[in-house]
Amino acid sequence: MSRRRSLAAFAVTALLFGGTFVAAKAGLEQLPPLLFLALRFDLGAAVLAGYAAVRLSRSELRPETVGDVIGILATGGLVVGLTNALLFLGQQTTTSGVAAIVFSLNPILTVAIAAWVLPNGRPTFLGVVGTLLGLAGIVVVAGPEAALTGDAGGVLLLAAGAVSIAVGTVLLRWAEPTLSSTARTVWGVPLAALLSHAASVAAGESVAAATFGPTALLAVAYVGVGSGAVAYLAYFALIDGVGPQRANLVFYVVPLVSTVGGWALLGESVGTTTLVGFGVVAAGFSIVLADDLGADGLRRLVGRGSGGTENAPDADPPRAD
Known part of the structure; x- marks a missing residue:
């Protein structure tokens, strides 16, 4: 994946995942959380099935190795299914600020886990500094008091x-x-849908308890098609292209998108503290990006490389994760 395509995938993922917090907050007012999640994945699975019928052959869809099976289970069971179930359940009893802070721990957790599991997974000093600075910015955006206002059970989820x-x-x-x-x-995504329906039944949720008004339908449509199909296509392509450590930096940008979406669509206020936090996050992300690409990579990214490499952002092989 070229660096410019990586940045495009990053932007799409951040934009669509960021809207999930806004849509989920609206939808949870009318739908039980696990049923809401299951409907989201039903719609996403249908969209992806249509896409696969047009764009993928049977051989491209056929798992052939143990790694393929593990990849499918990790995708549907962990990254898509369990993660979103815990998010929807936790968001019932916490503020969006708390959710932003906690989920922004993901890049740090990814770096720590990768350091133990992946070869050459140890982060650089500047990478650690940029990551921690980005987390500090998220805390500023959400407000330091947010960590004290959430329900402990929701925070744990x-x-x-x-x-x-x-x-x-x-x-x-x-x-x-x-x-x-x-x-x-x-x-x-279909695997996540099956798991979500099973969890909804096990939790005793009922369709009769749901209110399928315009807000709920719009929320399901957004999280099903936008952040349930398109965003995951971009996100998993990003993981394959740049590795999990760099791909999960997207979760520093997601809360910023959510804050702007809340202001624009839900009338939530955006104060000076939020703007300062945006600046801190941008500084942290810039440090990580500069450390990752290096001076030559940054020049190529903006099309100012020398020796005829202006249009060749991938002239150098990607750095190992």
Whole structure:
């Protein structure tokens, strides 16, 4: 994946995942959480099935190695299914600020897990500094008091969700599946749908308790198609292209998108503290990006390389994760 395509995938993932917090908050007012999640994945699975029928052959969809099976289970069971179940459940009893803080632990958790599991997974000093600075910015955006206002059980559920996605993304890299990220997503989202329906039934949720008003239907449509199909195609392609450590930096940008979405769509206020936090996050992300690409990589990224490499962002091989 070229660096420019990686940045495009990063932007799409951040934008669509960021809207999930806004849509989920609206939908949870009318739908039981696990049923809401199951409906989301039903819709996402249908969209992905149609996409696969047009764009993928049977051989491209057929798992052939143990790594492929592990990749599908990690995708549907951990990264998509369990992570979102814990997010939807945790968001019932916590503020969006708390959810942003806790889920932004994901990049740090990913780096820590990758350091133990993946070869050459140890982060650089500047990478650690940039990551911690980004986390500090998220705390500023959410407000330091937010950590004290959430229900302890909800916070624990969100923390478990952050662990789930970190473990799942590192496991995807470790398994080295031969299936493409698109094929794994086509398999994984229906698996997440089945698991979500089973969890909804086990929790005693009822369709009769749901209110399928315009807000709920719009929320299901968004999290099903936008952040349930398109975003996952971009996200898993990003993991394959740049590795889980760098891909999960997207979760520093997601809360910023959620904050802007809440302001624009839900009338939530954005104060000076939020703007300062945005600046801190941008500084941390810039440090990580600069450390990752290096001076030559940054020049190529903006099209100012020398020796005829202006349009060749991938002239150098990607750095190992």
